[in-house]
Amino acid sequence: MPLDLSDESQYDRARLRQWARGRARSAGVDRRDLLRLFAAGAAAGTLGLGAAGTAAAAGTTEAAAAAGPTGTADLPGVVKPLPPELFTIRGTNAETKFAALRGTGQLTPLDRFFVRNHTATPRLDKDAWRLKVWGDALSRGPVEFSYDRLRALPAVERTLFIECAGNGRSFYTTQQGQTVAGTAWTLGAIGVAHWRGARLSDVLRRAGVTREAVDVLPRGLDDEVVTNGVNLGRVRRPLPVSKALDDVILAYEMNGEPLPADHGGPVRVVVPDWIGISSIKWVGDIEVSGQPLYTPWNTDLYRLFGPDQPPQGSAPLTRQTLKSAFELELGATVPVHRPQLLTGRSWSGAAPVHQVEVSTDGGARWRRARLHDVPRRGSWVRWSVPWTPRTPGATALLARATDATGRTQPETAAHNTQGYLFDGVVRHPVTVV
Structure with missing residues (x-):
């Protein structure tokens, strides 16, 4: 029976094996740098952004302590107000306080939806924004979409949560007495929103996706990420073409409003059922490849390491848990x-x-x-x-x-x-x- 590569676990396992055997292309990072990063992470029991996250967690301050004279927290790189009664500041991120959700309904209000940034929120003009769709598995590409052209496509609406893969991380330490690396989230790195946007499948078909297509790689327009001396480039994580043609959304509205900057505006990717890193914010280009693609965000940065895990780390992370x-x-x-x-x-x-x-x-x-x-x-x-x-x-x-x-x-x-x-x-x- 062939692998169902629309299943996140099977997809990441397959790409990891292919990359290890030299059969998957490293998209945007030199293979030697990826090997160095992977070896360092496996030896330390943590990888790349996990180690960077340790410093962020160690420097975490409560939003109240960071509040300025207006009563909002001072977090450079985030656009929206972060009042201490709604958020806890964690490094470059803002965690929703669950008590602030009482009585708000099923959808998370935009003013209290959590913020997960690898760098800082870019300020993008929707009228100047362009989405470039390119790659060797297109018959008509490259193709460019303006904001208005994207909105002219048939719209789809879904109510879905987006959750950081490390949500709940702090309880390993506070409840189980175990040391972990990364942002010290409690349970507020999740939000449920009603998303409206174009189907990624419609965009790919207009660009002439061919039967040779294997992977689809959305890339963000935020700053490049540097960790352990390696420039990882902009945040990106490939999807199998089967998933990209299934239920993925290019969202431009959130809870009935234009997508806010901190949540990926003017346009972001929303990938149902997959961990939050798959839902790339501020999407600016999408590569459609006839070869398997591999980035640090496929597998290196989202695997399990530790005494109870295999020596070289677990299989890649799957979807979130209960x-x-x-x-x-x-x-x-x-x-x-x-x-x-x-x-x-x-x-x-x-x-x-x-x-x-x-x-x-x-x-x-x-x-x-x-x-x-x-x-x-x-x-x-x-x-x-x-x-x-x-x-x-x-x-x-x-x-x-x-x-x-x-x-x-x-x-x-x-x-x-x-x-x-x-x-x-x-x-x-x-x-x-």
């Missing part, structure tokens, strides 16, 4: 004997979440939460459970989800040194007074 989060500040104080309505959200990269259980006594007893959304793939479900605290003191709230595959969040997550794929049940501390 998670649950309370819409409540970590360490919140709640009054004794007063009824509370605990609310939260759960999601899975593999299948819709169909059950959520909550414990208000540190895991001794569990009860089912009420779901407020019809479970759908690619989105989260909101839930609630009533609680009247009876005893003063410190306790932990826990929530665990089960998705349609039958998988339930485990008590602990499998350790890896880059802190990817945290899926353990989070112990949410509160104090009853």
Whole structure:
């Protein structure tokens, strides 16, 4: 049976094998530099941007501490305001505070959607923006699309979450006592939006994609990324042509508004079901290749390393895992004997979440939460459970989800040194007074 390369795991495994055997072309980075970067990362148990992320995590400051006189956090490279009641600053990134989502509905409002930047947000004029589609597997290329020409194509709309592969990373350390590298996210590196845009398949067909096409490589217009002395170029991650012709969107609207700069405006790629790095922001060109393509963002920077992983690292990362989060500040104080309505959200990269259980006594007893959304793939479900605290003191709230595959969040997550794929049940501390 042939591999289904629209499945992210199979695709990345195949490209890694091909690249190791010299059968996949390194797109934009010298093969010797990639080998040096890969060898250094494997020896250290972390790769490239993971190591850079350690420094960012070590320098993390709370948004309140960075707030300027206007009450917004000072984060050069991000355009939108970052008030401390909505965001925590983490390096070049801004994490959504889950408590700020309470009562906001299923879609994440634009003013509190998380920001994940490798460098800084570019300011691009939509009227001057152009998308160049080129490569050796086109019959009519290169072809250029203006913003208006792209919007003239038939539009598609989808409600989908985008989540950073390292979301939940900090809990490896705070709950499991394990050292990891990378941005110290709690659970706020995710957002659900209603996207509107053109089908990538329509763009590729107008450019004359041929049967010889193998990989499709979108590239961003943000600054080049340099790590460990290697210039990795602009952020880019190839897709198999089968996925590109299936459900990928070139989005120009988000929640009914023009796509904001911090979220990839004027146009970004949205790749359903794949990890966030696949959804390239500020897309400026797309290469359509008749050869397998390989970049650091295919596999090098998104693999698992550590004592419980193979010596040369795991197979490439697959889609995100199960998670649950309370819409409540970590360490919140709640009054004794007063009824509370605990609310939260759960999601899975593999299948819709169909059950959520909550414990208000540190895991001794569990009860089912009420779901407020019809479970759908690619989105989260909101839930609630009533609680009247009876005893003063410190306790932990826990929530665990089960998705349609039958998988339930485990008590602990499998350790890896880059802190990817945290899926353990989070112990949410509160104090009853």
